[in-house]
Amino acid sequence: MTVAPELPNPDDLGRPWSVGEPTPESGWLSDEDLAEARGRLPMVYVDAVPVRVDASGDVVSVGLLLRMDSSGFTRALVGGRVNYHERIRDALVRHIEKDLGPMALPQIPSSPQPFTVAEYFPTPGITPFHDVRQHAVSLAYVVPVAGDCHPSQTALDFDWITPEEACSDVVQAAFVNGQGTLVKQALHWCGRV
Amino acid sequence: MTVAPELPNPDDLGRPWSVGEPTPESGWLSDEDLAEARGRLPMVYVDAVPVRVDASGDVVSVGLLLRMDSSGFTRALVGGRVNYHERIRDALVRHIEKDLGPMALPQIPSSPQPFTVAEYFPTPGITPFHDVRQHAVSLAYVVPVAGDCHPSQTALDFDWITPEEACSDVVQAAFVNGQGTLVKQALHWCGRV
């Protein structure tokens, strides 16, 4: 089996570190360093489209976070940044647990092949995806979730809706950064259209 | 949701039928008709590579059937023919239940995109796959299996082995029809090599 990485040995990183420094949990980066890097390097992200499936694997519903930001209520997918020295599959587990709680029981894909790669640019219009903060390259996966989902404090709510609702104009209009397109891509890939 | 087909109405099939005719369960085909068709048409098949995965979706072991045939003990994957008017995902469920029993709890993929298509030819050497009986076009899927597996009467045993063992010369030599290659393709696709 491939091995979940332990905290790397400082010697492996070619640099010492000490108390007070960014920890592995922080993604090895201070907020200042991260802000600076975001203007200079593409960030590695994962996007997960949580789905409920029936006994034959067919998608029954899609799970969407409800958030409140400056533009009002918005819909969002589960996901976030991949940390230094973190496997893609471990980042998926971490972000799903962070956004949906510890009882979600996600079925992480056995292959690293994503259904697509979403390229979020700080400049709008280059791709369907946009992130004013940064250039993010996001590996996107459909993740069946079998357990109970409880949104974290960063979200107001988490709702299961039908694929048809998820593609409806009203729900699509609630997404930001083009994630509505990513949901459609996921559902088309699943044959649920 | 896409809909599991019910028994089709004869009128939809453009032909009547009567008691004694092949039933939907038989794949709508008598043995004679099937034998004839096998010499004239490619057959639609599914191959499933059963795997055990850890909490992060990483493949821990591969499940293989043990069979006895004229050439002695052989290893085989789960799968078989797709019936007339049967969805791919329903064929996967049916063959996994047939080969591993009703408690296997398979996680059928939510997308119909297979990791590869195995083309079994009656003539050896055209592809790595060979089936003396027929030309079969098989959609191949990796299927995580979470429950208890009990091989059906058509198999002597069912064993979970490591990916490394599954790729070893001794196990590879026990496959027939090129299915050892299909297991290797599945594991390479999962990043377990």
Place this chain on the structure above:
Amino acid sequence: MTVAPELPNPDDLGRPWSVGEPTPESGWLSDEDLAEARGRLPMVYVDAVPVRVDASGDVVSVGLLLRMDSSGFTRALVGGRVNYHERIRDALVRHIEKDLGPMALPQIPSSPQPFTVAEYFPTPGITPFHDVRQHAVSLAYVVPVAGDCHPSQTALDFDWITPEEACSDVVQAAFVNGQGTLVKQALHWCGRV
């Protein structure tokens, strides 16, 4: 390299044949046999979505056939049945040449992994795909076409349109059997939405 199959030796097929019998070109099947089989067995098909791409592989336009049938003018993809003892990739080459002529210069995918599998049922509503004649399992591929395309006699015309036009209501309404959905799936998979 895998090998394009030659005409199989009758001995390989476990049956003799003689002059007047269906030829390999006919898919080894008389029209009567084919009609009969279509009511009993799923047929293996390929669907190709012809695209023009720019130097970076990005889809610029989609190629659609224009046909006239009982329901009037219809749009269609390139493709058709996979013959007995024919490789998927050879079926793609044959159908593209049949529908677009010998100068199309298609770039057949190097992997057999399709972007999706379209399941056409004789009963409407089971999947987005419907074929009153048969149950067809179609492996769907996006095929960049670099050369000149001239529709065969079975089509009135062949047009290159933008992805946006291909997804528009007016063009979508011109498809039959759900192929408009397949075009959308292809474009979503290509990130062109």
Place this chain on the structure above:
Amino acid sequence: MTVAPELPNPDDLGRPWSVGEPTPESGWLSDEDLAEARGRLPMVYVDAVPVRVDASGDVVSVGLLLRMDSSGFTRALVGGRVNYHERIRDALVRHIEKDLGPMALPQIPSSPQPFTVAEYFPTPGITPFHDVRQHAVSLAYVVPVAGDCHPSQTALDFDWITPEEACSDVVQAAFVNGQGTLVKQALHWCGRV
């Protein structure tokens, strides 16, 4: 069509810049900044497996760079880092031109879906892939190349070899960082094994 990004407007980047600063061509990063970031953030990479294909898309040969480093002659794939504000497909074009010259005529995939994602860790043994300099997340694509290839000054040579040779022990032993495994994954995905 998605749009190849122009040089971003500084205002989009939320920071001013001036003469002497890293340019878009440099990937927006000074060598010092890059070295620092490599110890703190996963880098986005692309790996391309150049192949020659026949008229039916079947892989005939694989193209490998020959390099000389401290450990002697080594084999390598084409690829490298994705720059800030650069699309994946543009990074593929840039690295193929850099490594194979301007006449290679690569057929960049129309979909962003890679055949796998190679995770290179600075710590050996976590995945098959290892990079002492950094944690790199590499999107891997098979890229048919139709034109003439001339290795850049960073390579001694570029050779086309058969898939069988590419998987042989002697060639596999010449790869570093686990790229021999990536070649095998590519060929298994293409059905060439």
